Amino acid sequence: MLAARSPISLHHRTIAGGQRRRCVGGSERKRDRPLGRHFTQALESLWRQSPRIPPPPRPAAAAATRGEANPSWQPPVLENAAFEEYYKVQQIVRREEWDAFMSVLRKPLPATFRINASCQFYKDICSKLENDFRRSLESEVSNEYGEDAIRPLPWYPGNLAWHLNFSRKELRKNQALEGFHEFLKHESEVGNITRQEAVSMVPPLFLNVQPDHCILDMCAAPGSKTFQLLEMIHQSKEQGLLPRALVIANDLNVQRCDLLIHNTKRMCTANLIVTNHEAEKFPDCSFEKDYSEAYMDSYMPQRLEFDRILCDVPCSGDGTIRKGHDMWRKWNSGMGNQLHLLQVNIAMHGIELLKVGGRMVYSTCSMNPVENEAVVAELLRRSGNSVELLDVSGELPELVRRPGLSSWKVQDRGSWLQTHDDVPKDRKNVVLPSMFPSNSTEQRRTVCGDVEVNIDNGISFSRNHNIEETSKVNHDMDGVSVNSNKNSDHGSDIVNSKFPLHRCMRIVPHDQNSGAFFIAVLHKSSPLYGYQRHGTKIQHMLAKGRIVHLQKEPEQETRPYETILTRQQNNDSEEVDDAELLSRRQNLSTDNQTTKGKNSIEPEMVFDDVESGQAEVGERRTKLQKQSRWKGIDPVLFFKDEVVIKSIISFFGINESFPLQGHLVTRSTDNARRIYYISKSVKEILELNAEVGEQLKIASLGVKMFERHRSKDGCSCAYRLSYEGLSLLLPYINKRILYASPLDFHRLLQYRTINFARFSDARFGEEAASLMPGCCVVVLLEGHKHVHSIKDSSTIAIVCWRGKGTMNVMVSPPDRKDLLERMAYRFGLKACTDDDKIN
DSSP: OOOOOSOOOOSSEEEETTEEEEEETTEEEEEOOOSHHHHHTTTHHHHHHOTTSOOOOOOOOOOSSTTOOOTTOOOOOOOOHHHHHHHHHTTSSOGGGHHHHHHHHTSOOEEEEEEOTTSTTHHHHHHHIIIIIHHHHHHHHHHHHOTTSEEEOTTSGGGOEEEEEEEHHHHHHOGGGHHHHHHHHHHHHTTSEEEOOGGGGHHHHTTOOOTTOEEEETTOTTOHHHHHHHHHHHHTSOTTSOOSOEEEEEOSSHHHHHHHHHHHGGGOOSSEEEEOOOGGGOOOOOEEOOSOGGGTTTOOOOOOOEEEEEEEOOOOOGGGTTTOTHHHHHOOTHHHHHHHHHHHHHHHHHHHHEEEEEEEEEEESOOOTTTTHHHHHHHHHHHTTSEEEOOOTTSSTTSOOEEOOSBOOEEETTEEESSGGGSOGGGTTTSOGGGSOOOOOSOEEEEETTEEEEEBTTBOOOOOOOGGGGGGEEEEOOOOOOOSOTTOOTTSOOOBOOSOGGGSEEEOHHHHTOOOEEEEEEEEOSOOOSOOOOSEEEEEEOGGGOEEEEEEOOOOSSOTTTTTTTOOTTOOTTSOOHHHHHHHHHHTSOOTTOOOOTTSOOOBOOOOSOOHHHHTTOOSBOOOOSSOSSTTOOOOEEOOOHHHHHHHHHHHTBOTTSOOTTTEEESOSSSOSEEEEOOHHHHHHHHHHHHTTSOSOEEEESEEEEEEOOOOSOOSOSEEEOHHHHHHHGGGBOSSEEEEOHHHHHHHHHHSEEEGGGOSSHHHHHHHHHSOSEEEEEEEOOTTOOGGGOOSTTOOEEEEEEOSSEEEEOOOHHHHHHHHHHHHHHHOOOOOOOHHHHO
8 A cells, every 4th residue: 555654643743844833723833942952952961960970061162264163172082981890890791802892882883774664665665775775885885884885684574674884974974875865864754764773673573563462662752663663563464454453652751752753654554642641650541440349250440451562761871872972971870770760660560551461572772780680670570470581582583682681780879789788878768679689579668758568479569750859769678698798899799680681682782783772571471469559539430330430640740750861941831730630630520411512522331220329429421521631732532523524435435345434533623624544443542541531641643634625616525635644545435536647647746736738648637627626636557557456555646636727736745756756766757856846
């Protein structure tokens, strides 16, 4: 099928032309706020937390004379004695490898990219890489970058990932690489490739995604791994059908959610939901068990669980030191210590959300064992026998990886510690027992603020994640067997973990000229017990008159670790006002007098034999507001205007086998401007979310399929097709289709607007002129294909508007340029080089 590649965001913030656009109630206004600033500063606040590292100096002003270099600029110093000491002690690599390890760390990171195998033209791209660019680059730059200047990564399936022997900076600067650089930029813009670090591609491959899986990406931004997961589920679908699988991509920060939406929009999938939550508090959309014990055996609460979870947690990021040279200056061991508790709690909540029999991949781009093996050991300790660390050494055999460490030490304020007993008394509340390779499964007690959690047989849930206030968290561990001196230095024996941490994977840079990464694959074999969520409860009615309390998370005025990783200077608007939240919670109570709105969600609850005394507790129907309970987020509303839907079906001749009813949503409360299409799996999630009172904060979902037009040409249908949804709908359209020769199709793309009489094929011009005004589809007629069998996965088609005397193309400039490139490659038709015609 076609691979549509235009924005899919339903969030009220979209990215366009370097500006931010807010859509509220159908109106729009633009605000000049550069997007990049929020993301380039993502870790700055973390680095500023350490009193040992001074804040980075501001660069000196450029010289007044144009073209004169900044005289104060100095190349970055790729040295950090603390970094070297730390990883020598941790024995991250063997002593004889140390020089090679450090030498590679000081070299630029090679550029890598991945081809989207679910896009329509991926075979053309593969052919162009193999037959054109690979040969030309080897002849032009082989002396400078070696014979394998460009080659597929041997461990990535299908030769879909490629490695370059030059960095992204060299790619931009080298004139010999200019054409290849332009190719990469364009193909990336339209979604045919994704430029991504090689080791970052590894975690999704170990999820073993299947066509029917419900997948959660807990910390998804910037979205390259999410895009990779979407590629996997769309590759596995049957031709002409939507995949059954679903991806929910979540991120804490609203600006990072915008980046996530921007990066995944190229996929234009109906199987993605983007949410905006703290990962360790991601809603499970469940009904709290709070009813008479008489119903204990018969009641099974509904909740959101996942077959696969990608838990790529926030980390210190020293595995990316090859592409972020500032890390040499900023790195200190306290960065990993500060993030350890957050990582544990995010991953532990991921295990809670995982289905029995499901698989979770825990990963970081850090080399620090406190962020890696220590976290995995704590997950196994808390989960008891419910979770198994899998041995995946037989998967991806050509990927060079090393086993996880079984022993490590903790550094605090320059002192090396082997066990928690070694920690000074005034630091025991900051340096936690879970940071050490201990093996105790004895009962412990954890105090989190005012909440006391008893941990029995390794099952525990610590819910206080405020890294800046870790002194409030006190962990005491009994029964730890260690073989060390309390006043030990880094030269003495250290404690070995009894967990099979060798099954983890550590990728180090000098093994295959890459960045560093850590991956652990976990399998949930049985349910977790002993966990209860604390929060405000709202009474809700279920079938057979049983009373169940709907669980709501308390809204916090501040997010605890935002100051360390993701808080941005100009973004505090997403927090829900207490009074407004209370009002919205009260509005969730049932109201039997509420009438149905045409565009609102209103799922029915089924009740049988409700006694009169129980009827006072709640009404029989859930009222869902047209206003979202989340401040700053437009509501997701099922589009139910039967008149409009029938008009669209009739105008385009949409086959009844294509399910429109119940799959159309909008975010406009009145007179919807855009209508989006969602898959069956997304529909089920929305219905569940509606039943539990919108616990999911949805920033984006679905693919844009119809847009309201304002044309005065006399079109009988108020909506036109959207190009990004065309690939999904095209096989089911029976009206408003024209078939153009390659030459006329090329002319349409090149000039955008053509008079009917100017087409080279007079027949095509006559058919266009005889068509009633309005939206139509123009299909490229290749070779001798019959028009009735042309609409398959290889079909190339565009959305056009039949005006009074002209045919107008309704495709974005990047997509038009992409199609012109394909026409040039397949038919030898020269691509337009006039920027005015393309832009």
